[in-house]
Structures are given as structure tokens and as C-alpha cells.
Amino acid sequence: MLLNLLRRWRHWRRSRPFWGGLFAVLAGAWICVLPLAPLKIMLQQGVAGIPSVLMGIVMIVLGLAAWFSPPQRSLAGVLTTLIATAALVLSNLGGFLVGTLLGILGGGLMFAWQPDAARRAGRAGKPDGADGADEAGTAESAVAAPPPPTPHHDPQGAQP
Template identity: 40%
Template structure:
């Protein structure tokens, strides 16, 4: 083995773990997971039945179809956050609205469990922003401080307009703006 071939000694699980970590870091992973976990109880509880000895307790309501639609849409929005993260703001707003609609429609939002998970997932999706890569020493690229980098991320780079004669009343503007040679 040569010292250049470092990949041959790595275990497959650590390689898969690193790939998953890189995939997870480029998208609102936790937002999608919370939204999916919120959609499952909302869709499941209206069709569930609980057996207590010889007695069956059915939790089905007249809004079973509405609960199923809301749950399936929340799961779809969670998957959208994972695989099409460009529309993360839309998916987050839609998840929050569906979570709010699930309170009167779907057994108090899946007995509040689905409501809370979907609400948190939508909020995480709206607030997610792609991170900037850092150097090995933990500073942002080009030796900038975190404060400078944060200011540019919020407001964009500061640009100074170029000085032009007419705008600043310079000597070139003294003769009415006409420039004559010679």
C-alpha cells in the first residue's frame, strides 16, 4: 500500500456516515424529519383503533379523509424539504398552515403530537440557511472574522459608487459638462 491511497483502509460504515453527514448538511434535514414525524400521527390516529381487553375503542371521526390528506401533504412537504430544498420557505409556510388546520380537522392535530412536530418542522425549514465553509482553523474563508462574514451575509457586500463629475460638482463640470480637446 502506498501512503497516497488513504481510502483503502476506511471502513464502509464510516464512509457512508460521512456521506450522509455531508448530504444532511446541505439541506434542512431536521426540518424535513420533524415535518414527516408530524404528518404520521395526524394521518394515523383517525384510522386507529385501540383494544382494551374485549372492548375496542375506535378513534375515527367524520374528518378522517381530511386528516389523511393533511398527513400525506405534511409527509410530502417533509420529503420536499430534503430533496428539493430550494423551495424550503414555501414548504415551511405550508407545513405551518397545515399544522394549524389540523387542530380542528384531525383530532386536535394528531393529539397535539403531530401539530407540534409539524409546527417545529415548518419553522426550522423557514429559518434554515446554507452554512458557509470554514477554514481548518475555524475561521471563515479569506481570514475574515465571523462578524464581518455575518454582516455581509445579512446586508451584502458594501459597494461605494464611483465618483462622476456631474454628481459631485468637479472641475470637469465647470464648463457645462462639455469636454473640448485643445
Template identity: 40%
Template structure:
């Protein structure tokens, strides 16, 4: 192995991580994760068997098939949120409704775990909004921002220097500098602007 191999693999890992971050940011990723995870306990618990020594405890109900259907639908809705962003609102509302139905059908919504996860996932999907590209002003810069986009304020319009009341205009005292930079007072005791 050469000394360049770890650097190259680190570059590949970084590139893949950045690609995944871009992919994740362009869709309701966490909504899909919570919805997928919500479907697992709802579908699993009615078919699970817990063994305590020689005793087996089955949590099966008469609606075991209904629990499996709800779990599979939640899993499918989670994938839909990832790969079909246009249907995110439908998928979110359907996940919320299936989570509510699972309270009655599937062992209190997969012992509340699946119910809460599917509700959170559905709510995140409904509230997710795609990022809009930033509008650019003239010259490739946003209005009011410096060349590096670091919040540099705009300069005053031409001919505005020395005019009181305009933003970014330097202050000039009304008495021509005789008052040492303190504005003159008017008859009411307030300061005159110009």
C-alpha cells in the same frame, strides 16, 4: 475470513456516515424529519382502532379523508424539504398552515402531537439558511488567521515596531528606559502614550 475484513467494513461504514453527514448538513434535515413525523399521527389516529378487551374504540371522525390528506401533504412537504431546498420556505409555511388546520380537522391535530411536530418542522424549514463557502484572502488564507486557521493574530505593519498606539507594537517607555518600564505622567496625573 481474513484479519483485514473488519477494518475494511469499518472504513465503509465511516465513509457512508461521513457522506450522510455531508448530505444532512446541506439541507434542512431536521425540519424534514419533524414534518414527516408530524404527518404520521395526523393521518393515523382517525383510522386507528383501539381494542380494550372485547370493546373497540374508534377515533374516526367525519373528516377522516381530510386528516389523511393533511398527513400525506405533511409527509410530502417533509420530503420536499430534503430534496428541493429552494422551496424550503414555501414548504415550511405550508407545514405550519397544515398543522394549524389539523387542529380543527384531525382530532385536535393528532392529539397535539402531530400539530406540534409539524409546527416545529415548518419553523425549522423557514429559519434554515444554507452554509456559504468561506471567503479566502490573498495567499489562500483568511485575513487575520495563521496557516492552520488557528486564530494567530496578524503582525504589525512594517515600520510600526516601536510606535505606541499601534496593535502588536512593543511598548517602549517615553523616558528611554530610565523609568523602568513605567510611562511618565502628564500634568493631569494620567499617563502619556508617547
């Protein structure tokens, strides 16, 4: 039961930009929490805390969007990076630089993530060295036609 649950979790985590979304959610939470400090500090800050809270909420939503809608990861990654950079100026130095750095890292990871087309095509079961070379290891047998591209659900049509 537990092994099956861990296997399902691993499959879910690997089928989406998990780490990029996690860093974006952490960055948004960090930027959001700083202006919501004790009430005495918030009253002195005034209206300046509103952009911080809004940017943090948007970054959290973008991180969750990357998790639950992987085809939108490129847009979410770019927007997360832009908002994290804007937070540097608009929100307490981007959460004292921690929120900005986490947001830029998360946005970059979301943008760079690609679905693993080889695993879905069933070629992941090949052991290392099973590329068509015979026991003698001749160069003629190792040179083969490249495999045909595998279709995947990426709306932009990028091939890994």
C-alpha cells in the same frame, strides 16, 4: 467503507433542512395514524377522518420535498406550519396537540434553514483566531475589508 458512508450521510444531512423535514414527516405520520385506528372507531368517525389523512399525507410530502428539493424549503415550511395549525381544528386537536407542535416546529426549522455558503467557499478550513490579527493583537490589523459575498443556489437570493 463505513467511515466513507457516514461521511457521505453527514454531508447529505447538512446540505438540506434535515431536522425540519424529519419533524414534518413525523407530524404528518402522527396526524395520519390517529384516524386510522381500529375499524370500529373509524366507522363511528365517518367522513371526519378524511381531512386528517389528507393533511397528514400533505405534511409528509412537504417534509420529503424539503429533503430532496432544498430550494423549495421556504414554501414547504410555511405550508407545513399552516397545515399543522389547521389540523388543530380539523383533526382531533392536531393529533392531540403532538402532531400540531411537531408540524409547527418542523415548518419553522425548514423556513429558517440556510445553506452554509462559507463552507462551500472554502473558508471553513480557517482555524479560530485566523481572522488577520497578528500576534500582538492590534486593532488595526484585525479590521479588514469584509469578504465578498459568495454565490449559492438559493433562488430567493438571501445571503447567510
